[in-house]
Amino acid sequence: MIGYYVHHHGRGHATRAACIAAALAADGVVVTGLGSGPVPDGWAGPWVSLARDDDDDGGAVAVGGARDETAGGALHWAPPGHRGLRERAARLLAWAAAEEPAALVVDVSVEVAVLARAAGVPVVVVAMPGDRRDAPHALAYRLADAVIAPWPAWASPMEATAEVRAVGAISRFDGLDRGATRGGGDGLREVVVLSGAGGSALTSAQVDAARDATPGWAWTVLGPAPGRWEPDPWPLLCRADVVVTHAGQNAIAEVAAARAPAVVVPQERPFGEQVHLARVLAAAGLAGVEHRWPVASRWPDVLRSAVARGGDGWSAWAPGDGAAQAAGLLSGLMGRGDPVPCAPR
Numbered sequence: 001m002i003g004y005y006v007h008h009h010g011r012g013h014a015t016r017a018a019c020i021a022a023a024l025a026a027d028g029v030v031v032t033g034l035g036s037g038p039v040p041d042g043w044a045g046p047w048v049s050l051a052r053d054d055d056d057d058g059g060a061v062a063v064g065g066a067r068d069e070t071a072g073g074a075l076h077w078a079p080p081g082h083r084g085l086r087e088r089a090a091r092l093l094a095w096a097a098a099e100e101p102a103a104l105v106v107d108v109s110v111e112v113a114v115l116a117r118a119a120g121v122p123v124v125v126v127a128m129p130g131d132r133r134d135a136p137h138a139l140a141y142r143l144a145d146a147v148i149a150p151w152p153a154w155a156s157p158m159e160a161t162a163e164v165r166a167v168g169a170i171s172r173f174d175g176l177d178r179g180a181t182r183g184g185g186d187g188l189r190e191v192v193v194l195s196g197a198g199g200s201a202l203t204s205a206q207v208d209a210a211r212d213a214t215p216g217w218a219w220t221v222l223g224p225a226p227g228r229w230e231p232d233p234w235p236l237l238c239r240a241d242v243v244v245t246h247a248g249q250n251a252i253a254e255v256a257a258a259r260a261p262a263v264v265v266p267q268e269r270p271f272g273e274q275v276h277l278a279r280v281l282a283a284a285g286l287a288g289v290e291h292r293w294p295v296a297s298r299w300p301d302v303l304r305s306a307v308a309r310g311g312d313g314w315s316a317w318a319p320g321d322g323a324a325q326a327a328g329l330l331s332g333l334m335g336r337g338d339p340v341p342c343a344p345r
Contacts, residue, residue: 001030002330003104005112008037008052011197012250013107015322016119016126016150016170018042020105023327028335034092041231042172048095051084055079076136077108080266089115096121102334103145110136118145124148124330127164129157129249129280130271138162145333148326150249152317157280167325169318171253178238178258188218191303194245194255195223200267202226202293209296214303217241235256242306247274247341252281256318259311262287263302286313 004021007013018040021031025044034048054077069079079085092112096104096119106113117123125140127149132141141147141162141296141298151157158164162337182190191214195202204226211219220236221227230236237243237258245251247266255262264275264287275291282289288306 001032001099001101002334003032003034003048003101003105003116005092005101005104005109005116006033006035006037006040007108008035010199010248010250012248013038014038015172015250016253017107019104019170019172019174019323020326020330021045023323024330027327027331029327029331032095032101034095036088040091048091049088050091053082053085053088055097056160070136073135074139075114078111092116093102093119103330105148105330106140108203110140113140113144122333124333127158127160127162128271128273129277130159130273131271132158133277134161134271137302146329148329150253150322150326151280152319155280155284155317157277159276160186160319165329167290167329168320168322169249169253169256170322170326171250171257171318173234173237173254173257174259174318174320174323176234179235182239182241182260188216189303189307190239191217191219192233192240192260193219193221193223193227194233194243194251195221195227196246196251196267197223200224200246206293208301210294213296213299217303242303247278247281249277252277253318253322255311256286256314257320259314261308261309261311262314263306264289265293266291281317284313284316285309286317 004017024031032046032047033043034050036052039047039337071076071078095296103122103124104116108128113123113125122145124146125144127147129148144279147162147164149166150170152168153166207221207226220232222233231316237260240260243255243260244263247264264278264281278289281287294302
């Protein structure tokens with residue numbers, strides 16, 4: 001049995017965890033999830049709920065007149081005196097002592113990786129794009145038995161000293177039929193906008209202005225306001241003539257799985273996560289990248305360029321077996337056979 005820690009922010013960590021857990025389950029491996037967010041959709045194994053460590057009523061205190069959540073820069077988030085932090089640490093350690101897991105996959109938390117490894121649990125860290133050369137990330141990568149990168153071996157969206165095992169993009173839609181044609185068949189071309197559950201700066205006014213500037217295009221916005229939540233966007237992604245998306249890893253993986261022509265508008269995230277990923281996609285010619293939402297007058301050209309580029313290049317980013325590759329690597333670390341030869345970078 002292995003554990004899988006899932007960060008609560010957004011939906012991408014949970015979606016990726018469910019994909020890898022399903023691939024492991026198909027190989028007979030029991031995966032126990034741990035996290036302070038909801039149980040991921042489709043999760044079949046046990047789940048351990050952890051207390052939150054980022055609320056305001058956890059009793060965090062200042063020590064020596066200052067509240068140092070980073071422990072002098074050694075960690076990212078360890079607020080002194082916080083009840084939730086103590087409770088989640090105790091729950092994780094109690095689970096590890098009782099279940100004796102073969103490994104813990106951490107997606108993502110430096111503090112969880114350090115805690116588990118200090119308790120003797122082998123740790124596998126999931127890599128994230130961005131500048132990860134800071135001391136806490138360096139510590140997590142150094143103590144990990146492996147660092148899994150959910151992007152292809154030729155890509156380098158992460159700045160860090162760690163050697164990663166690239167498995168390719170991981171999407172819940174890998175292997176599904178994409179259908180034969182794009183477009184809605186009513187004479188209008190279709191734009192689907194993914195605004196992102198992890199936070200978006202997109203406004204209704206920006207979408208309305210883009211829609212008004214592009215007659216002949218029908219716009220659909222998915223996600224938080226100004227969009228609507230769609231639990232299964234696959235048919236829309238496959239039908240869209242262009243997808244406009246943020247640069248979160250899960251969104252990019254789903255667009256890539258659909259082979260949809262894309263325009264990527266990275267959002268501000270810690271460590272430059274989305275900006276770094278968008279730069280790699282632009283350099284590879286996989287998507288058009290706009291580092292801010294284009295003014296209305298530019299949208300006709302932006303959409304034309306995306307259509308001309310097409311989406312076939314996404315096969316280099318998402319071959320369709322990323323979850324299976326990650327599961328093979330983890331099975332190998334557990335001694336259940338030879339690991340899948342994922343390419344190191």
